[in-house]
Amino acid sequence: MVLPDFGFYQPISVKDAIDLLMQKPNAAAMAGGTDLLVEMKNGIRRSENLVSLAKIPEMKFIKEDVKNLFIGACTTHSEVIASPLIGKFAPALVEAASKIGSNQIRNTGTIGGNICTAASCCDSAPILLALNASVEIAGTENIRVVPLRDFFTFNKKTILKKGELVTRIIVPKSEPGIGACYEKFGLREAGSIAVVSVAAKVQLVNDICVDACIVIGAVAPTPKISGQATTVLKGKKVSEFAEDLPLLEEAGNAAVRDSIPIDDIRGGAQYRRDVLKVLVKRTIRRAFELAVNNEK
Template sequence: MLVSEIDMITPSSLSECLTQLSKEGRKHRLIAGGTDAAVRMKEGKWRPDTWINIKNLKELRYIKESEDFIHIGPLTTHTDMIQSPLLQRKADVLVEAAREVGATQMQNMGTIGGNIATASPAGDTLPALYVLGAMLELTSLTNKRTIPIEEFITGPGRTVLKENEMITKILIKPQKPNGIGIFQKLGPRKAQSISIVNVAISLTMDNDRNCTEGKIAFGSVAPTIIRARKCESMLTLGLLNEELIQNIAKIAWKEVMPISDGRATATYRRDMASALLERGLYRLIRRWENQ
């Protein structure tokens, strides 16, 4: 497809964008940073009748806090998240994940809304959003609904988003004062690499090395991001010492459901999921003790 063949409109407001999405008879797709769109078009995919360029809708680019949630606009870039003092204090796992999204240019252009809507099992910010209990506000011209991110993504590249809807807000639960998180990724190269396996871990600790609550989410090991609930249930069994951490990592090997593809075999992914979780837990405990 030549650039001259692409039909693109640029709405000046959210209401104008929603009006365009509500029009029947044409297939629309939103574009913001374009980091995923460029790849998909080269692959012969994502060929809508009209692209709707929402990059300049400043009302959808923000990070702010309310009494119960942190609110993130879908056009917030990965760089915005990396540089946010609020996220650094209360959602460190998301900041770490954003740092792993390709090179600096991709972090500057790519948006959190785009990363979510693409619904790739390897999306780096997605495991972090899962452990932060993310809720997504989906808006059409006539309706608005809020659903958990785990219900939003139904398979590789598939979501429950309707043709006349768009993501207008991401809500995450801030980490508690005694909370701590980490994101671990294995890729073929240090930068600009698609994850072979990634994992996000969020723990709430007491004054010792006991975990009172923990969440773990893996990417690239199933058709969607998965919560490792068996591993999570073991986090609160006692002191997070070497023996318990190694036992949790062994359960991860059984809990993930990877496939073999051109980047890695299923067995290798299982091994790396276990290793990344073990390393991540060790690093979190050391970080907690050094606070």
């Protein structure tokens, strides 16, 4: 397969990019191109005009205020990993970014592209959902901020309308007593797409779990918050989640009930359920450990 011919545009502002996306026939935004160009090459997708976002400074930055991190949508996974700010205030996002593809993919692929592709197996969405992130969306009419939990509508589908761009991702900073982490199971140790993934965030006050969010990936059409597993955690003591106690098992089973896995080339539905249960238990235990250390 070879890439078909296409028009290529490199605007230097969000406004110009949106104008081009509205004016050029069958146009698509391109950040790193690691998903888009592969799909075009394989004939899965056809775009006659590509609007590159790579030269737009307003989409490439990492900033903070008192409560939040602001990550430009065109920040690459390698830049996320190297950022001292993200390392300090959202270390679980660094962990997730480190598990994406290879060095080449991490140097080129962007956090915005990862969520806009909206694959249920993408690695940044579960942890961003667990951390209660939002996305800023710019369009012809206005700029809106939407919680990430309302962004995905189905596998590879989002709420984005024609001409709209995700410009930045807003991530609440970690606070004392919060522990968050991401686990991914792929068919190889490195460079493989998730067969199952789980992100967990817990918040402890005096060893009680006052807040939690468990997100399951690659086992439903979109990355999904497991409401049932999250409920099992809330209000409980950390000591109730020891390896051999029933609550941990209950949380694993609850996440499986919330999953809707499919059979595909990477794994059968039952295999995914079995792996999910193990991964949920592992992720919860690790999130609690991190939270206990962060409480001191």
